[in-house]
Structure formats: C-alpha cells, structure tokens
Amino acid sequence: MEKPTPFSLIDSLRRWREHVNRLPTFERENIDELETHLRDSLARLQAGGLSEQEAWLVALKRLGYSDALEHEFAKLGALTSPEAMSVATGTSKRQNATTRVRSLFRSLGAVVGGLLVTMGISYLAESKLLSDYYDRLGRAAANPGLRASLWPNLSINLWTFVLLSALAGGYVAALLARRSPIRHALVVGACMNLYDALVGMGYLMWVTGTAVIVATFLGGILREWQRRTWQPKWPKLAPYRILSRRTGVLSVWLMIAAIVVGLAEWVYPRLAQEWLQPLQVWLIWAAASGWIVAFSLLLVGRFKFKQRVKRVVMN
Amino acid sequence: MLSRELVAASTVPLVLSVLAEGENYGYALIQRVRELSGGEIEWTEGMLYPVLHWMEAQELIESEWREADTGRRRKYYHLCKEGRKALQVGKQQWITVHETLAKLWKNQPRLA
Numbered sequence: 001m002e003k004p005t006p007f008s009l010i011d012s013l014r015r016w017r018e019h020v021n022r023l024p025t026f027e028r029e030n031i032d033e034l035e036t037h038l039r040d041s042l043a044r045l046q047a048g049g050l051s052e053q054e055a056w057l058v059a060l061k062r063l064g065y066s067d068a069l070e071h072e073f074a075k076l077g078a079l080t081s082p083e084a085m086s087v088a089t090g091t092s093k094r095q096n097a098t099t100r101v102r103s104l105f106r107s108l109g110a111v112v113g114g115l116l117v118t119m120g121i122s123y124l125a126e127s128k129l130l131s132d133y134y135d136r137l138g139r140a141a142a143n144p145g146l147r148a149s150l151w152p153n154l155s156i157n158l159w160t161f162v163l164l165s166a167l168a169g170g171y172v173a174a175l176l177a178r179r180s181p182i183r184h185a186l187v188v189g190a191c192m193n194l195y196d197a198l199v200g201m202g203y204l205m206w207v208t209g210t211a212v213i214v215a216t217f218l219g220g221i222l223r224e225w226q227r228r229t230w231q232p233k234w235p236k237l238a239p240y241r242i243l244s245r246r247t248g249v250l251s252v253w254l255m256i257a258a259i260v261v262g263l264a265e266w267v268y269p270r271l272a273q274e275w276l277q278p279l280q281v282w283l284i285w286a287a288a289s290g291w292i293v294a295f296s297l298l299l300v301g302r303f304k305f306k307q308r309v310k311r312v313v314m315n
Numbered sequence: 316m317l318s319r320e321l322v323a324a325s326t327v328p329l330v331l332s333v334l335a336e337g338e339n340y341g342y343a344l345i346q347r348v349r350e351l352s353g354g355e356i357e358w359t360e361g362m363l364y365p366v367l368h369w370m371e372a373q374e375l376i377e378s379e380w381r382e383a384d385t386g387r388r389r390k391y392y393h394l395c396k397e398g399r400k401a402l403q404v405g406k407q408q409w410i411t412v413h414e415t416l417a418k419l420w421k422n423q424p425r426l427a
Contacts, residue, residue: 033341033364033390040342041360064361072365 007053013038016060023070030073038063317356326358326366327375328409331394331402334376338393340383341367367392375401 013035020031038059045055063069317325333339333347341363348356370376375398383389394402 029390030364030368032388034361036340036387036389037342037360037364039387062360064359068359069361072362 007056009042009052009056012056016066020066020069023066026070026073034063034069317352322356322358325356325409326363327370328402328405329356330363330366330370331375331398331405334392334394334398335402338391340389340391344392370398373397 016038017031017035020026020034026034041059041062042052042055045058046052050058064072329348330344333344336347339347342360345358345360345363348358367376367378371378371392374395376392377395378390378392380388380390
C-alpha cells in the first residue's frame with residue numbers, strides 16, 4: 001500500500017496559485033492580493049492552535065473556492081452593480097449620472113484647454129519665432145563658416161528642446177489619460193475635427209493633434225501597466241520614488257521621440273528638412289504649453305499638492 | 316447572523332466607514348468588521364476584493380502596494396474625496412432607516 005504524502009503548506013499554496021492562475025478572470029495583481037490574504041489568514045489560524053493542514057482547509061474555505069471567486073470577480077456580483085451601489089452608498093441614479101457628466105466635462109475641459117494653449121502657442125511660433133528660427137538655420141546652412149560655428153550650438157539646442165518637450169509631452173499625456181485613455185483620445189480627435197471644420201488646420205496642427213492622441217493613449221496604457229506592477233519596498237522613500245517614477249515615465253517618451261526623430265532623419269533625409277524641423281519646433285511649444293496645463297492642474301486641484309502629485313502619478 | 320441581502324447592502328458603507336478610520340488592507344478590513352459586529356457580519360472573504368476593486372474604479376477609494384512590517388507586500392486602501400462624500404450620504408440614509416425602525420419598534424413587545 002502506498003504511503004500518503006505528508007501535507008505541505010508551501011506546495012498547497014503553490015498548487016492553489018497555479019490553479020487560480022489558469023482561470024482567465026484573475027489578473028496577477030488579484031492573485032497576489034488573494035495570496036496575501038490567505039497567508040494572513042493562515043498565520044492567524046495557526047497562532048490560534050490549528051495545524052498547518054487544518055489552517056489551510058479553514059483559510060481556503062473562508063476565502064472562497066476558486067470557482068465561486070472567479071464567478072464573483074467576473075461579474076462583480078449584484079452587490080456591486082450600479083443599482084445596488086446607489087442603494088448602498090445612498091446615491092441616486094441621477095446623482096451618478098451627474099457625476100459622470102461632471103467627469104466628462106472635466107475631461108473635456110482639460111483636453112480642450114490643453115489643445116487651445118498648444119494651438120495658440122503653435123500659431124505664435126509659426127508666425128514669428130518659427131520664421132526667425134528658419135532664418136538662423138538658413139544662414140547657417142548657406143555660410144560654411146557660420147555653419148561650422150553655429151551648427152553645433154543649434155544642434156545641441158534642438159536636442160535639448162526635443163528632450164524637454166518629450167518629457168513634458170509625456171507628462172501631460174499621462175496626466176490627461178488617467179483611467180480613460182480611449183475616451184480622451186476620442187475627445188481630442190473630435191476637437192481636431194471640429195477645429196478643422198471651423199477654421200481649417202495646417203499640417204503642423206495635424207501633427208500636433210495626432211501626437212496628442214497617440215501620446216494620450218500610450219500614456220494611459222503605460223500608467224495602467226505601472227499601477228499594476230509597481231510595488232515599492234521602502235515606503236519612507238515614497239516622495240523620491242514618485243519623482244523617479246515620473247522621470248521614468250518621461251524617459252520612455254524621451255526615448256520614443258529620439259528614436260522616431262533619428263529614424264526619420266535617417267530614412268527620409270528630405271523629410272527631415274521639411275518636416276522634422278517644424279516638428280521639433282512644435283515639440284518645444286507643445287512642451288511649454290503642456291507644462292503650463294500640467295502645473296495649473298496641479299495647482300488648482302483642491303487636493304494637497306503631494307496628494308495630488310501622487311494621485312496623478314499613481315493612477 | 317445577518318441575512319445575505321443585508322450584508323450585501325451594507326458592504327460598501329462598512330468598507331467606507333472602516334477606511335474613514337485610516338488606510339487598511341483587505342484582511343484587516345474583514346477582521347475589523349467581524350470584531351465590531353461581534354461576529355454577526357460574516358463576509359465570504361474573497362468576495363470583498365471585487366467590491367474593493369469596483370469601489371476603486373468608481374474613485375471612492377485608492378490603493379497602493381506597500382511592504383508591511385512583516386516584510387510581506389500588501390495592498391493598502393484609503394478613502395478618496397468621492398468616497399468621503401458617499402460615506403456622508405450613506406451615513407445619513409442608514410441613520411434615517413435606523414431611527415425610523417427604532418421609533419416603530421419602541422412600543423412594540425420584544426420578539427422572542
């Protein structure tokens with residue numbers, strides 16, 4: 001007769017995790033949270049005098065078996081339906097609708113405000129500053145002596161501007177995206193079409209709008225990914241971590257901008273002359289307006305500054 | 316022991332109220348409610364998490380993974396502004412129900 005295998009808590013936990021991991025409803029974060037709960041429960045039951053095996057059976061039963069859990073995670077239950085939530089929290093359907101409308105208007109306001117600032121500054125840039133900038137580039141290109149002395153500075157300045165604007169563009173996109181990247185992207189698209197229908201748009205505005213849509217969408221995805229995977233180890237260093245996280249987000253944008261510009265220059269030298277220089281100038285001004293919008297949102301927020309920053313970065 | 320329906324209806328206000336005391340994690344939330352109710356309110360523990368996630372999606376609460384004193388990572392939840400508002404509204408309505416029933420039962424004999 002075969003000897004029964006002795007119970008192992010570690011193996012049981014591992015098998016439970018493997019089983020739950022195979023169920024499509026659960027994300028890794030859900031499983032981590034449920035495992036932490038199980039471990040807490042096990043520790044408490046064992047401290048109360050139960051053996052490992054007894055504690056495991058009780059803890060598992062209390063947590064709920066995986067099929068039932070999956071069912072609840074999948075549908076979130078009648079308990080958490082908007083109707084039940086209205087009863088439970090005391091808010092009516094009308095109040096919920098008001099909150100949704102207010103949230104939509106807030107999003108619209110942020111996006112339209114950001115676009116208006118970008119458009120205004122782009123217009124100024126195109127009319128005066130851009131022409132000055134091209135004059136300098138033109139003179140530098142025409143005169144070998146001047147090009148030799150001026151070009152490195154111009155080039156460094158350009159790249160500095162590109163870096164700064166990529167940082168700011170990424171930040172403001174992430175700020176706007178929050179939890180609804182698709183909604184924000186659609187709103188920006190609608191604003192662009194409206195603006196085009198009313199006054200017409202130059203290619204620079206299309207580049208601006210398209211970049212904002214892409215940045216908004218990618219920013220939302222990036223932040224969601226970070227929210228799921230970022231697990232700090234030293235809570236006391238949270239403010240520094242928030243800063244470093246923000247830098248991390250922005251450095252990704254920096255890399256993307258640098259790669260795109262570099263590749264485009266390499267693949268289409270002609271395009272580089274006609275498109276990339278205006279794009280870089282756009283980046284400068286979009287970045288400046290981006291920072292203005294981002295910081296005004298931070299400053300006018302009714303949350304405390306640190307809380308607001310944390311909210312913006314974490315969500 | 317409370318009925319399933321009543322437990323369901325009271326879950327969100329209970330979570331909001333416990334978090335109004337300060338941030339907390341799932342297991343401790345359950346323990347706190349069990350302790351305060353004298354064991355009368357029993358949640359199927361795993362079912363609390365979908366509720367917490369839904370509340371988070373509604374921006375009533377926020378969460379953060381942190382390392383606890385034990386060295387184990389835990390997901391801590393805390394109230395948001397919208398959560399505080401929902402708590403105020405919910406509190407008023409539950410008090411109204413409680414007071415109404417108390418008045419109705421004041422002169423009635425105790426049920427066996």
